[in-house]
Amino acid sequence: MTKKIIGVDLGGTSVKIAILDVLGNIEYQWSIPTDISDNGKNIVSDIIRSIQEYLLENSLSLGDIKGIGMGSPGKIDFEKGTVTGAYNLGWSKEQNIREQFEEAFGRPFYIDNDANVAALGERWKGTGDNAPDVIFVTLGTGVGGGIIAQGQLLHGVNGSAGEIGHMVVDEDGFSCTCGNIGCLETVASATGIVNIAKSFASQFDETSELRRLILEHQVTAKDVFD
Template sequence: MNKKLIGVDLGGTTAKLAILTKDGDIQEKWTIDTNIEDKGSHIVKDIGDSINQKLTDLQLDNDNFYGIGMGTPGTVNYETGTVKGAYNLGWAEEQNISEDLEKITGLTIRLDNDANVAALGERWKGAGEGGANVVFVTLGTGVGGGIFAEGKILHGVRGAAGEIGHVTVVPENGYDCTCGKKGCLETVASATGIVRVAKDFAKEFNGESKLKKAIENQENITSKLIFELGAEGDELATETIDKISFYLALALSHIGNMLNPEKIIIGGGVSAAGDQLLTPVKNYFETMVFPAVKESTKLSIATKGNDAGIIGAAWLALPTED
């Protein structure tokens, strides 16, 4: 029997679920809403019930599966299968996710942080191409990361390895970060951070700019709009993109010099800008890294998009002996 995998990518709005082959190919994919009411007490039951219903609908039973891999926000203890500090889910206190989900589904559960599983997904089936040393950086509402080194995902002593978003890139007069620090990468290179930089630049900008006019008219400014206007040659948008590319390259250069991975992969919503982001980041990165790193560590844009999380989560469920 060719056993399958189940991947779960839990987010604050929806949970993405999928059934995959042992080789990481998605066969069935669906989503459910994330119910964060009552301190998130319904989330695990909703996921378990949805999996059970799907297996019933497809006439599959537990013998068809190796188990379930799941990515979740928050600080994960991957050995005990618990998570805490996932405030957007209502999970301030420690939650026994693996134990509770196993009781509902009867399947073995493996748990890890959502940024880590996205890194695993890109490393396994995406831009990482199965490399043993791959770093994944996700630029979305925040900035997260996952580090795959010497064939293993790094967790650190308290599960905080890969917190790339909190590398300091503006040591003086940086923006306040939600973590309590100032000048973190997340404050300038996340989707909201890019808008913040543009609005600050606009205050000093005296030239012609559609972006400046849009800001002055209090229109809805997004990172996507900034990149679109940058592609049209808007000077303020171009200056903003150049500055955030510098900050991102600075953070990535520290990773490159310290770990010398085969690839550093940029994903998340902001990465949709493609070469418009990648090219200036590469140019700065190459001026900041050790010569051997410049020759061997490549930057690339993620290829698996929203599927990276469920693919990487499913990888967790693979039997270790295989």
């Protein structure tokens, strides 16, 4: 059997997991909810358990796995394999992700910022088509970006080269999970859509289903679009 690669996309709402061949072709993929309760203490163990269950159900051994790669929000020390400041996950303190995965699987583990990993993937298998220079923007629960120049991923100071979501665009705007006010992410993401909807709802006196959901603190970006 040819070796498999496991890819993990860790998001604030869900975790997407994929089994790939060494050429980057997806053979199977699934997702699990991201449990951000208790400062996200169960997130890594949930991912590990889900992968272990898949391997068991499909009669795959650890020897069949070439390596595991993860994209995560937050500040990543890709050399140490740690994550800090992933506030949308409840991770304000440093989390040693590599240590937990290598202990569970005994296979090489690589981690980088989710937008950086997405940029690499888009260059490898997507519209980037192995071009030397690629800029990739991610839109989801938050906003991120990855920059590839002359074939090299740019990390910048503190690994923040592509963190466009935390550029301040409105000094009097909404509070951001990073602690700043008015970041791009507070208006241009799924979170931003909810922020704007709540702002308008506070000025809307008539009855509406969306206003009811907002008042009950149950609204999502999908509700706003629907």
